[in-house]
Amino acid sequence: MPEATFHFPSDFVWGCATAAHQVEGHNSNNDWWAWEQVEDHVEDGRRSGLACDWWARAEEDLARAAELGQTGHRLSVEWSRIEPAEGRFDTAALDRYREILRAARTLGIEPLVTLHHFTLPLWLAEMGGWEHPRAVPLFDRYVAHVVEALGEFCDFWCTINEPNVVVSLGHIAGIFPPGQRGFGAAMKAGRSMMRAHAAAYRRIHALQPPARVGFAHNMRILDPANRRSPLDRWAAGLQDRFFNQTFLTAVDRGWWQLPLGFGPALRLRKTLDWVGLNYYTRDLVAFDRHRPEEMFGRRSHKEEAELLDGGYGEFYPQGMGRCLRRLAPLGLPIYITENGIPDDDDDQRPRYLLTHLYQVWETIQHNYPIMGYYHWSLVDNFEWAKGWTLRFGLIEVDPDSQARTPRRSAYLYRDICRANAITPAMIDEYAPELRAELLPG
Numbered sequence: 001m002p003e004a005t006f007h008f009p010s011d012f013v014w015g016c017a018t019a020a021h022q023v024e025g026h027n028s029n030n031d032w033w034a035w036e037q038v039e040d041h042v043e044d045g046r047r048s049g050l051a052c053d054w055w056a057r058a059e060e061d062l063a064r065a066a067e068l069g070q071t072g073h074r075l076s077v078e079w080s081r082i083e084p085a086e087g088r089f090d091t092a093a094l095d096r097y098r099e100i101l102r103a104a105r106t107l108g109i110e111p112l113v114t115l116h117h118f119t120l121p122l123w124l125a126e127m128g129g130w131e132h133p134r135a136v137p138l139f140d141r142y143v144a145h146v147v148e149a150l151g152e153f154c155d156f157w158c159t160i161n162e163p164n165v166v167v168s169l170g171h172i173a174g175i176f177p178p179g180q181r182g183f184g185a186a187m188k189a190g191r192s193m194m195r196a197h198a199a200a201y202r203r204i205h206a207l208q209p210p211a212r213v214g215f216a217h218n219m220r221i222l223d224p225a226n227r228r229s230p231l232d233r234w235a236a237g238l239q240d241r242f243f244n245q246t247f248l249t250a251v252d253r254g255w256w257q258l259p260l261g262f263g264p265a266l267r268l269r270k271t272l273d274w275v276g277l278n279y280y281t282r283d284l285v286a287f288d289r290h291r292p293e294e295m296f297g298r299r300s301h302k303e304e305a306e307l308l309d310g311g312y313g314e315f316y317p318q319g320m321g322r323c324l325r326r327l328a329p330l331g332l333p334i335y336i337t338e339n340g341i342p343d344d345d346d347d348q349r350p351r352y353l354l355t356h357l358y359q360v361w362e363t364i365q366h367n368y369p370i371m372g373y374y375h376w377s378l379v380d381n382f383e384w385a386k387g388w389t390l391r392f393g394l395i396e397v398d399p400d401s402q403a404r405t406p407r408r409s410a411y412l413y414r415d416i417c418r419a420n421a422i423t424p425a426m427i428d429e430y431a432p433e434l435r436a437e438l439l440p441g
């Protein structure tokens with residue numbers, strides 16, 4: 001009997017994801033650039049600097065992606081370049097994005113454009129960022145300019161990347177700008193981001209009726225450290241509801257539902273054509289009454305668990321399937337808008353790719369509408385508060401020399417994209433230790 005080959009649907013999109021501030025270089029007019037200049041804000045003390053020099057060389061890396069068999073690319077546009085001062089729009093910046101998107105199309109790559117990926121223009125950050133009462137109309141106006149300028153090359157939009165991460169790390173943990181530590185402001189910022197999402201959704205459809213608009217939601221598996229402990233289950237449930245559910249409930253039901261109760265109804269329903277999943281890892285949560293600021297939960301991992309580099313979490317492919325199944329009741333097409341691993345020496349990534357994509361394939365067999373997969377990331381890039389310590393690229397980048405070296409998993413991913421399948425030969429070549437798990441019998 002021939003061995004199983006795991007085929008994906010014929011119109012499945014294969015690509016990678018990047019974000020403007022992490023790859024473009026010299027985005028010096030936003031809140032992240034200002035944040036990086038302060039000692040101790042970035043782990044290795046290094047800054048985004050020239051990043052991957054995409055403002056000059058995006059096309060070169062997109063050509064590499066096309067050679068590697070990719071048919072889609074998720075990138076973001078930088079608000080602070082497009083609107084460097086309130087109400088002043090820079091047509092040269094928009095023209096540069098037009099050039100990049102045109103090049104992607106010419107290479108056979110369909111762009112998915114994110115309108116906000118973590119960074120705010122400095123002028124808006126100085127006014128109070130997402131908490132400012134005019135943040136939503138200002139975002140709406142910026143989105144209108146982008147769609148008018150780029151709509152010729154793009155009708156596939158992601159409004160906001162990971163609002164739950166912005167709120168958790170920027171407004172509660174204080175390790176991303178604006179560096180706050182408190183729930184009140186966090187809830188206000190989160191609500192404002194979801195209202196901005198809804199305004200953008202409506203604006204884009206008004207300007208470009210056939211557009212497909214969604215947002216990218218980061219989901220992390222948060223399981224109780226001890227399933228038999230009611231307190232661990234309670235703390236894990238609380239963290240899970242806040243991180244994984246609040247923002248989904250907002251767009252699904254229109255409720256801004258706080259972790260311990262209900263918030264106001266917002267006009268958010270029916271503002272998604274698709275939903276994006278950014279999945280990476282899992283944590284275990286134990287009750288800790290000394291951590292009210294972390295919803296009484298302490299994160300850990302099992303001693304025997306395989307961990308990812310730099311304390312990024314646990315190698316946990318089943319989480320991909322669990323998150324996809326959790327998104328299914330929304331009844332929307334699902335794209336995996338990010339999934340990847342920090343792995344400088346590429347010793348885990350081939351296995352990570354194969355096991356996570358196997359989960360995607362398996363979920364598709366149950367008729368879940370999963371339409372595409374964007375690996376994070378095409379190239380190593382500036383990893384926010386972790387600086388250059390975490391390397392997520394299929395292609396290694398030396399930020400000093402700008403030299404590119406594809407890692408072995410770039411070729412594995414190429415083979416998967418070209419075959420639109422995972423084959424036994426790929427498993428044998430790139431991760432033979434998975435044979436028993438993926439090809440039993």
Ligand code: IFM
Pocket residue numbers: 019022162278338376383392
């Ligand atoms: O690099 C980030 C990206 O900007 C948002 N999602 C998670 C990635 C890896 O940490």
